[in-house]
Amino acid sequence: MNLSGRFVRVWQRNLIVYRQTWKISFLPPLLEPLLYLAAFGVGLSGMVGNLQYRGEEISYVEYLAPSLIAINIMNSAFFENTYSSFVRMYYQKMFDGMMATPLTVEEIIAGEIAWGATKSVIGTAIMMVVISLFGLLRYPETLLILPVSVLAGLAFGSLGMFFTGIVRNIDLFNLPIFLFITPMFLFGGTFFPIDALPSWAQTVALAFPLTHLVNVVRDAGLGRIGPDFWWGLAYLSIFVVFFFPVSVRRMRQRLIK
Numbered sequence: 232m233n234l235s236g237r238f239v240r241v242w243q244r245n246l247i248v249y250r251q252t253w254k255i256s257f258l259p260p261l262l263e264p265l266l267y268l269a270a271f272g273v274g275l276s277g278m279v280g281n282l283q284y285r286g287e288e289i290s291y292v293e294y295l296a297p298s299l300i301a302i303n304i305m306n307s308a309f310f311e312n313t314y315s316s317f318v319r320m321y322y323q324k325m326f327d328g329m330m331a332t333p334l335t336v337e338e339i340i341a342g343e344i345a346w347g348a349t350k351s352v353i354g355t356a357i358m359m360v361v362i363s364l365f366g367l368l369r370y371p372e373t374l375l376i377l378p379v380s381v382l383a384g385l386a387f388g389s390l391g392m393f394f395t396g397i398v399r400n401i402d403l404f405n406l407p408i409f410l411f412i413t414p415m416f417l418f419g420g421t422f423f424p425i426d427a428l429p430s431w432a433q434t435v436a437l438a439f440p441l442t443h444l445v446n447v448v449r450d451a452g453l454g455r456i457g458p459d460f461w462w463g464l465a466y467l468s469i470f471v472v473f474f475f476p477v478s479v480r481r482m483r484q485r486l487i488k
Contacts, residue, residue, distance in 0.1 A: 234337040241342020260354035264299050264361045271295055296367040297452035298421040300358050301445040307354045308347040308384040312391035313404050316343050336483045348384030355380040369454035376451050383444045386467050389474035396481030415441035440470050
């Protein structure tokens with residue numbers, strides 16, 4: 232691919248715009264864990280009680296807290312590189328303007344995906360601070376979640392950019408959200424262990440990138456760095472290696488006619 236370090240300029244442009252509304256952007260990752268922990272951690276935890284996770288008995292709120300971070304990583308990157316990137320491309324014509332400069336299509340798309348990953352890191356850092364106030368994360372292993380959010384942000388950002396290269400109008404993003412994001416959100420080991428699912432559903436869940444991200448973040452948050460942690464990182468790495476060039480190629484086909 233015709234890619235160089237100039238993609239940072241695209242990332243820098245998005246950062247400058249983000250700095251104008253950063254106070255509003257901070258609110259979702261700041262308030263979301265509080266709402267989830269209040270609704271599920273307090274309300275549902277009393278009904279569920281403790282559960283077994285990989286041979287260790289933990290409370291339901293300890294099980295839930297890391298998955299909130301994983302969900303935020305997915306949503307931040309995916310929605311940034313679908314709705315936000317589509318608006319910049321289709322309505323604001325930003326990509327057309329960038330293509331009139333020495334920037335290549337590959338550098339424009341790489342800068343967009345890198346910015347999606349950055350949004351994931353920012354949200355992750357905020358949520359880690361909030362959840363840590365409740366004593367639900369174990370340090371120093373939890374600090375590994377930050378570099379994981381970079382990798383996972385690239386994975387879900389690439390996936391989002393792939394759909395941006397496919398859909399013809401912004402309303403059609405409802406389809407990948409309904410078919411991919413919502414099933415992962417519900418059945419990716421976020422709110423209950425996938426062991427509770429039928430065997431065929433467990434196989435499907437293991438194909439979800441969010442399932443592996445949840446496992447990685449939960450292992451780090453609980454201070455359990457074992458083989459499953461590294462297998463999850465390997466899965467996410469392979470996902471990036473595959474979907475990043477695929478998304479760039481699809482966007483190139485859309486932008487260059």
